[in-house]
Amino acid sequence: MRGLSRRSAYNASMDVVVSGWDILDRMVEAVEKVRDRLRRAAQALASAGVPYAVIGGNAVATLVARVEPAAVRNTQDVDILLRRCDLPAAKAALEAVGFVFRHVRGIDMFLDGPHAKARDAVHVVFAKEKVKPDDAVEAPDVSDSDVGPEGYRHLSLDAMVRMKLTSYRDKDRTHLRDFIDVGLIDASWPAKLPPPLGERLQAILDNPEG
Numbered sequence: 372m373r374g375l376s377r378r379s380a381y382n383a384s385m386d387v388v389v390s391g392w393d394i395l396d397r398m399v400e401a402v403e404k405v406r407d408r409l410r411r412a413a414q415a416l417a418s419a420g421v422p423y424a425v426i427g428g429n430a431v432a433t434l435v436a437r438v439e440p441a442a443v444r445n446t447q448d449v450d451i452l453l454r455r456c457d458l459p460a461a462k463a464a465l466e467a468v469g470f471v472f473r474h475v476r477g478i479d480m481f482l483d484g485p486h487a488k489a490r491d492a493v494h495v496v497f498a499k500e501k502v503k504p505d506d507a508v509e510a511p512d513v514s515d516s517d518v519g520p521e522g523y524r525h526l527s528l529d530a531m532v533r534m535k536l537t538s539y540r541d542k543d544r545t546h547l548r549d550f551i552d553v554g555l556i557d558a559s560w561p562a563k564l565p566p567p568l569g570e571r572l573q574a575i576l577d578n579p580e581g
Contacts, residue, residue, distance in 0.1 A: 401445075401447070405429075408483050409429055409449045410522075412451065412465060413522075415468045415470075416464050417523070419463065421461050422454060423453055424515070425449075425451055425523055425526065426451065426452050426525070427449070428542075429450070430531055431531060431535075431549065434528055435549050438554065438555060442553050444546075447490055448494060449492070449493045450493070450495075451496070452495075452510060452516075453497060453513065454513060455497045455500065461495075465493070466481075469484055470482065470483060471485050473492075475489060478494060479494075479495040480494045481493040496510055498511065498513050502538065507537055507566075507567055507568060515527050515530040532556065532564075532572070537568065556576075558576060561576070
């Protein structure tokens with residue numbers, strides 16, 4: 372390590388790319404891996420006749436892209452909504468294409484291979500159940516979904532808004548602002564939502580930069 376700064380030595384030992392077009396290549400590769408994971412999971416479930424809906428950042432991206440592709444955010448997560456009674460059939464379908472089921476810290480997921488990390492997985496949320504005990508409302512049913520030109524089933528805009536307002540984490544509020552920015556949500560929405568979801572959305576509409 373003689374002749375290298377401490378930072379350079381760290382980068383060399385970790386095989387980290389720190390400059391050049393390789394960084395862009397890695398960014399593109401990461402996005403493609405998520406897209407491929409989503410495609411394989413959705414196709415496997417659909418082929419097996421397992422009702423499902425894509426949720427989370429990929430569903431948000433799908434809805435936003437139809438209005439303004441430049442406003443789409445990339446996500447590392449693949450999240451799906453399943454009915455709990457369909458979990459055994461989902462396991463069979465996804466394990467047949469290389470996914471590995473795990474239950475980790477209260478979360479059901481399908482790792483993308485036996486040596487994959489939790490971030491390289493399909494995460495499961497169960498329909499018509501609360502994700503957290505103190506959630507204001509339950510997750511929607513998989514029937515509250517559409518099949519778009521992308522070829523996979525994703526949660527409807529209305530259901531996605533309710534899920535995002537229920538979770539209400541930083542990234543959920545960011546996704547809601549994206550919906551507002553491209554005109555998918557407007558001032559008429561809070562009145563259509565149950566409390567406290569309507570109040571949460573109104574707060575974002577009142578302070579979209581907050």
